[in-house]
Amino acid sequence: xxxxxxxxxxxxxxxxxxxxxxxxxxxxxxxxxxxxxxxxxxxxxxxxxxxxxxxxxxxxxxxxxxxxxxxxxxxxxxxxxxxxxxxxxxxxxxxxxxxxxxxxxxxxxxxxxxxxxxxxxxxxxxxxxxxxxxxxxxxxxxxxxxxxxxxxxxxxxxxxxxxxxxxxxxxxxxxxxxxxxxxxxxxxxxxxxxxxxxxxxxxxxxxxxxxxxxxxxxxxxxxxxxxxxxxxxxxxxxxxxxxxxxxxxxxxxxxxxxxxxxxxxxxxxxxxxxxxxxxxxxxxxxxxxxxxxxxxxxxxxxxxxxxxxxxxxxxx
Amino acid sequence: xxxxxxxxxxxxxxxxxxxxxxxxxxxxxxxxxxxxxxxxxxxxxxxxxxxxxxxxxxxxxxxxxxxxxxxxxxxxxxxxxxxxxxxxxxxxxxxxxxxxxxxxxxxxxxxxxxxxxxxxxxxxxxxxxxxxxxxxxxxxxxxxxxxxxxxxxxxxxxxxxxxxxxxxxxxxxxxxxxxxxxxxxxxxxxxxxxxxxxxxxxxxxxxxxxxxxxxxxxxxxxxxxxxxxxxxxxxxxxxxxxxxxxxxxxxxxxxxxxxx
Numbered sequence: 001x002x003x004x005x006x007x008x009x010x011x012x013x014x015x016x017x018x019x020x021x022x023x024x025x026x027x028x029x030x031x032x033x034x035x036x037x038x039x040x041x042x043x044x045x046x047x048x049x050x051x052x053x054x055x056x057x058x059x060x061x062x063x064x065x066x067x068x069x070x071x072x073x074x075x076x077x078x079x080x081x082x083x084x085x086x087x088x089x090x091x092x093x094x095x096x097x098x099x100x101x102x103x104x105x106x107x108x109x110x111x112x113x114x115x116x117x118x119x120x121x122x123x124x125x126x127x128x129x130x131x132x133x134x135x136x137x138x139x140x141x142x143x144x145x146x147x148x149x150x151x152x153x154x155x156x157x158x159x160x161x162x163x164x165x166x167x168x169x170x171x172x173x174x175x176x177x178x179x180x181x182x183x184x185x186x187x188x189x190x191x192x193x194x195x196x197x198x199x200x201x202x203x204x205x206x207x208x209x210x211x212x213x214x215x216x217x218x219x220x221x222x223x224x225x226x227x228x229x230x231x232x233x234x235x236x237x238x239x240x241x242x243x244x245x246x247x248x249x250x251x252x253x254x255x256x257x258x259x260x261x262x263x264x265x266x267x268x269x270x271x272x273x274x275x276x277x278x279x280x281x282x283x284x285x286x287x288x289x290x291x292x293x294x295x296x297x298x299x300x301x302x303x304x305x306x307x308x309x310x311x312x313x314x315x316x
Numbered sequence: 317x318x319x320x321x322x323x324x325x326x327x328x329x330x331x332x333x334x335x336x337x338x339x340x341x342x343x344x345x346x347x348x349x350x351x352x353x354x355x356x357x358x359x360x361x362x363x364x365x366x367x368x369x370x371x372x373x374x375x376x377x378x379x380x381x382x383x384x385x386x387x388x389x390x391x392x393x394x395x396x397x398x399x400x401x402x403x404x405x406x407x408x409x410x411x412x413x414x415x416x417x418x419x420x421x422x423x424x425x426x427x428x429x430x431x432x433x434x435x436x437x438x439x440x441x442x443x444x445x446x447x448x449x450x451x452x453x454x455x456x457x458x459x460x461x462x463x464x465x466x467x468x469x470x471x472x473x474x475x476x477x478x479x480x481x482x483x484x485x486x487x488x489x490x491x492x493x494x495x496x497x498x499x500x501x502x503x504x505x506x507x508x509x510x511x512x513x514x515x516x517x518x519x520x521x522x523x524x525x526x527x528x529x530x531x532x533x534x535x536x537x538x539x540x541x542x543x544x545x546x547x548x549x550x551x552x553x554x555x556x557x558x559x560x561x562x563x564x565x566x567x568x569x570x571x572x573x574x575x576x
Contacts, residue, residue, distance in 0.1 A: 184421075184428055184446065191411045191422050198409035201371060202485060203397030203426040 003282075011277035020154030025276050026269055031162035033268020034169040035231075038224035039245040040252065040260035041176070042217040047254050048193040049213040050101070052112045056120035058242030060218060063123045064089055065225030065234045069138055070131040082222070089218030092123075097211045124239060133236060138229035165227045172223055173261055176216075180257070189213060193255070247296035253306030263307065267292045321349030323382075324525050325370065325493055330379035332365055332549075339365040340376065340549045347493070352519050353527045354536045356560075357546035358570050363529045364406060366546065367495045370527070371403050372396040384492070398426050402491035404482040406498045406529075412471035416481050419470055420456060423488030424449040453488055460484045460514055476507035483514060487522070494518065496528040500535055508535065515539060533571065537561065545570060 015022045039061055046054045054060075067088050071081040100115050143164065149156045180186040192199045192209045200206060228238060244267065252263025271291040279287030299306065325347040332340040340362045347353045355363045368374040370381060372391040380387050383399060402423070411419050428445055457463055460480055465473060470481055479499060486494055499515065500508045512535060518524050530536050536543060537557040545552040545560060547569045553560060560566055 184425065187414070187418055187422055188425060190414060190418075194411035194413050195409050197373070198405065198411065199422075200373070200393035201397060201403050201405075201409070202422050202489065203394045204422070205392075205394045 006282055007278065010281070014277060018154070020151065020156050023151070023156050024158075025272050027156070027158055028162065029269035029272030030265055031159075031166055031268070032272070033265040034166050035224060035228055035264070036244050036248045036267055037261045037264025038169055038172070038220060038227065039242045040248040040264055041173070041257065042220045042224070043245055043249055044252075044254065044257055044260045045213055045217045045220065048257075049189055050192075050210055051109060052101075052116065053109070053254075054119075054217070055113060055116040056123060057217065057221065058239040058245065059120040059123045059127075060089070060092075060221035061225045061228065061242045062234070062236065062238040063092075063127045063225075064218065064222035065138070065229040065238060066127045066131045066136075068222065068226055069136045069229060069234045072139070073136065082226075085222055086219060089222055090215040093211050093214030093218055096214055097207065101210060102207070120239070124236070128236070135233045135235040136229075137233045138226060144230075161230060165231070168223065168227060172220070173257075176220075177257070185212065244292055247292035249306070250296040250299050251306055253308040256306070256308035259306055259308030267295070270295060321351065323347070324349045324384065325527075326380075326382040327366075327370070328380045328382070330366070330369060330376045330381070332362075332369060332374055332376040338549050340369070340546075342379070343546065343549070343551050344379075345544045345551065345554055347525060347527055348542075349525055350519070350523060351525060351541040352515070352539050353525075354540035354543045355527065355529045355546060356531070356533075356536055356543060356570065357552070360548075361546040362549040363546055364497055365549075367403065367497055367527070367529065370396070370493075371401050371495060394426075397489065400489075400492035401495065402486035402489045402493075403495035404479070404486050404497060404499060406501065408475075408478045408482055410470045410478055410482055410485070413469065415467050415469055416462060416473070416484075417453065417457070417466045419481055420453045420484045420488045421449065423456075423485040424453060426489060427452075452490075456484050456488045459487070459517075476503050476510075479503065479507075479511065480514070483511075483518075487518065487524075491524060494524050494526045496526060496530075498529050498531065500530060500532055508532065512539060 039057060042057045042060065043054060046052055046057070064085055068081050068085045071084055072078060076084070096119060100119060101112070104112055104115055144159065144161045147158045147160050147163070149158055180190060188199070188204045188209055189212065191202070191204060192206060196206065199209075224242075225234070225238070228241070232238070232241075245264075248260065248263040248267050250263075251266060252259030252261070271288045274291050275285065275288050279285050279291070323346045327346070328344050330340050330343045331338070343362070343366065345353075355366060357363055365374060369376050372393040372395060375390050380389075381391075382388070383401070411422065414422075427449065457466060460483060462477065462480055462484060465477060465481075470478055473481065483496070483499065486496075496515070500511050503511065515526060515528070516539065519526055528536075528539070530539075537560075540557055542555065543557055543560045544554045545563075545566050552569055553563045553566050555563070561571070
């Protein structure tokens with residue numbers, strides 16, 4: 001009885017008693033959710049355009065952040081460092097296309113997937129041998145102060161860095177959405193994602209498109225890396241945290257950009273709420289590590305295509 | 317009503333194999349400028365393979381394809397598109413997530429000259445181009461009478477209209493040679509009549525040379541200037557619709573005997 005009360009009634013009573021705390025938990029969750037969304041976005045871009053599940057996307061985030069921080073530590077201005085890193089990520093996209101994807105074109109998806117695992121390990125080692133394995137703080141002048149927000153039902157504490165990350169992510173997502181919907185290149189990208197053969201027949205060269213997609217994914221990884229690095233410092237654990245994008249993708253659907261964003265927000269907010277209202281009182285905490293994966297598993301049972309993914313219909 | 321023009325596309329001794337399967341064996345024919353050319357034959361005769369060779373999806377092991385006097389080897393599909401060959405597919409290959417308008421716009425992809433950055437940022441030349449192409453696309457949309465579905469995602473359109481959008485996308489590229497793979501398959505009589513009208517007016521008003529695959533013999537005989545018949549990957553006959561109708565071999569292999 002006691003347990004049932006703790007599961008089904010007490011958490012909601014708590015929420016009603018202290019709405020300010022609920023709001024704080026929710027905001028914190030949504031902010032980390034934005035980070036998951038950014039990483040998931042990189043996965044979706046590549047998966048949509050080339051049907052490849054890029055296991056290395058998480059390492060892309062790390063690698064981009066490492067380069068950015070490394071350059072800044074050498075005394076390069078943040079904006080210049082950003083541009084140089086963008087160049088490095090574009091070069092990386094080129095290299096991946098020429099050295100890995102082209103030789104393997106028309107192979108099974110599983111083989112391409114294995115190749116991306118290879119890319120992941122290579123980049124991780126390569127990054128470490130160049131920049132070393134220390135945790136480096138990112139100082140790009142993102143203000144990190146606590147803001148107090150007075151509301152009708154109490155004071156809410158918001159970290160300005162969280163707020164900043166949220167704004168940047170929202171901006172990035174908007175730019176990408178505009179890019180995909182209103183420019184010829186964006187249209188070409190969506191065309192390739194829809195139907196390779198038809199795209200070829202109207203004269204879209206697939207190879208160039210792949211380079212562009214990987215470069216855009218690199219750009220998204222860079223932004224995610226900086227935001228995350230600013231929060232936690234640039235460390236090798238980043239590539240593991242980035243794997244949280246997997247449950248996000250299962251939730252949102254592998255082929256949907258809005259799905260990646262909303263999936264990220266749901267996972268972020270969900271795990272914080274669960275941790276604070278159910279995890280801590282019932283299980284002693286540390287539920288944030290696995291909560292997202294359990295949700296993903298439940299989704300796989302009942303809605304394997306995700307919230308926004310394309311319905312999997314096979315005609316017999 | 318054959319209008320003898322220069323040879324636009326010459327196919328010479330084409331052989332195509334997939335492993336041990338011979339899809340095409342020593343097929344030769346010429347498509348002349350301004351004509352409607354039909355490729356017919358039973359299922360599995362190699363008709364679609366032939367179109368796929370012409371637009372570069374397949375590379376025949378032997379033989380040559382000459383387009384506008386230029387012989388080519390191992391051409392890629394986007395190169396064929398750039399040279400003025402557009403096509404539609406047997407199973408509609410539209411970009412299902414996009415609207416009619418966006419689908420037709422992709423047909424203009426190759427005509428866009430602005431650099432990637434200009435396009436991406438929608439600046440200067442990129443913007444002017446987009447506007448100019450949009451005008452051309454609206455012309456095509458008017459021509460094929462699909463104004464009312466401009467903003468509809470094509471996945472939601474009925475089959476007949478999807479086929480028409482696919483034709484619009486191919487026409488937006490202003491092709492010299494238009495390849496139609498079963499443009500009327502699965503259509504009802506009314507839709508077929510519409511499609512015939514569009515194929516004819518494309519040919520007459522825009523002067524586009526058309527090569528088409530079709531199973532409806534009534535349609536083929538009405539539309540085409542000349543017909544080639546394939547069977548088991550080999551050329552069985554070539555000639556005007558009347559000649560084909562009277563050809564005994566073709567009747568045996570494909571048309572069948574009329575019992576009247």
